[in-house]
Amino acid sequence: MAVLFSGLLESGNPDGNHPEARDRFVLSKGHAALALYSALYLQGKLDQAALDTYCSNGSRLGVHPEKELPGVDFSSGSLGQGLGTGAGAALAMKLKGSLGRVRVLMSDAELNEGSTWEAIMFAAHHKLDNLDVIIDLNGQQALGMTHDVIDMTPLAPRWAAFGWHVRRADGHDAQALHRELASMAGTRGKPQVLLAETRSGKGVGFMETRIKWHYFPMTEVEYAAARREVEAA
């Protein structure tokens, strides 16, 4: 998210005359909205006071993002809907002759959804080469590890067999991610997927790859410990 929001998502043509040319971002794994809010904050689209309302009564900032919030292109939260929506947005750009790109950030568990594969087939058939998918390949889902729940390996050949150009990167290596994402615009004729290998909770020892932390907020003590560990790294 940090890489995407550090200049990769264009907010319009350089001449400013074609606001419709702006890129679109679909946070298909809507449960990561807190990262999106943080990015919008760092971009100056969201102020500290708004950020502080996260998950409080009357806030526009819930666990999953809503289109009502400036900077959010699409509401999300229900898995399996983001890629089709992104494909529609990419098709709209093609029809308008826009040079914009659509980036869809998905979870690996979302690949369990049949509707995701409907969209995968559509995007390949229509050669939506302005559609970039990033999979947060953390190998985890709500009740366990993906290979124990629904084994989707080998993932790269599956995407390739469906007509996609597949890339791989260390999802914690910002430079590698930037390199891959920036070069996606150069590939023609196919939609592309970047399998970004990650560990959930990376950088905080007591959280890494623990399913529990998909659900629970930190206590003050845990927060302080996590912060110390991240800042020391």
Added chain:
Amino acid sequence: MRKALFASLTELAERDPRTVFLTADLGYLFVEAFAQRFPGRFFNVGVAEQNMIALATGLAEGGFIPYVYSIATFAALRPYEFIRNGPVLQRLPVRIIGVGGGFEYDHAGPTHYALEDIGAMRMLPGLQVIAPADSAQCRSALLASHDSLGPVYYRLGKDDAYAVPGLEGRFESGRAHRVRQGGDVLFIAMGASVRQALEAAGLLAAQGLESTVLLVSSISPAPVEDIRAALAAFPSAITVEAHYTTGGLGSLVCEVAGDHGIACRISRCGVTGSPAGVQGSQEFMNHLHGFSPERLAETALRNLCEISVPVAVPIAVPELQASPRPVSGDWSASPEWKTKPSAAKKSVPRALHSGSA
């Protein structure tokens, strides 16, 4: 109404470049001309209704007005959550076209019957729900709603030829249309079911009873004032819909009566139970489920005589019954199927009719 649909879509596509059409691999012999004329704005997305709605959501956010097309039950129910989270939640101008209301896909069987689409759609806030009564009204409704900022669901009938006498294609969002006037019986009919109501009114007229028939094509926004005014003028009303009696027009009319404290007995004619196990022509199925013209007229007579009989209990009526077909289970043994044919009709003294005429 499909001829009217594609003629209207061609008209809209010609004058508005935002118009795009998506089908989930249906519309044989209807979609071809549009596809040839606007190849860049025609997409067969394959048998993938969920993705069709998701695509339309992305297209609509990008400034297009996507019309998505399938059989009503596949257009409305398969992608229901996509409709809810996409165009409805995000207030985008997606147009969902469902073809075949009620039993119109007759021998195709219950997987193809749309009996809950209107109810399901009516619950979604901000979604216009339109069930045109005939081809001319279909055209008016499509043209009238094309520029709406939010999403629309259209339930279109398969009959291209029928025209509601006197309607002449009138359509107004949030309004109902009185297509027949009389003081004895009030029918309130949803979309294409107005035909059965009008024919029932004709049967009653032959017995000296005059009916008002109120057509509701704009389900959402609901024509609350028009329904309220009609209910206030009659002691009883009959709702007619090719739909389950829960959630659709019958429920809507009861809501209006309740909200406004109107003392009017409402007989909801439509489908009350599972259609599984017995198939037939649309006419046969309508009759079986209590909303053929004959059954509606019976219900009206019962109401007038204040005979308290459940209105939509399936009654086997010999003249329309097809040759018995083997079905799973012995349906004929079910007690509700043993109700005597036309018993109520016989019990209505003729004198009562002329008295109220």
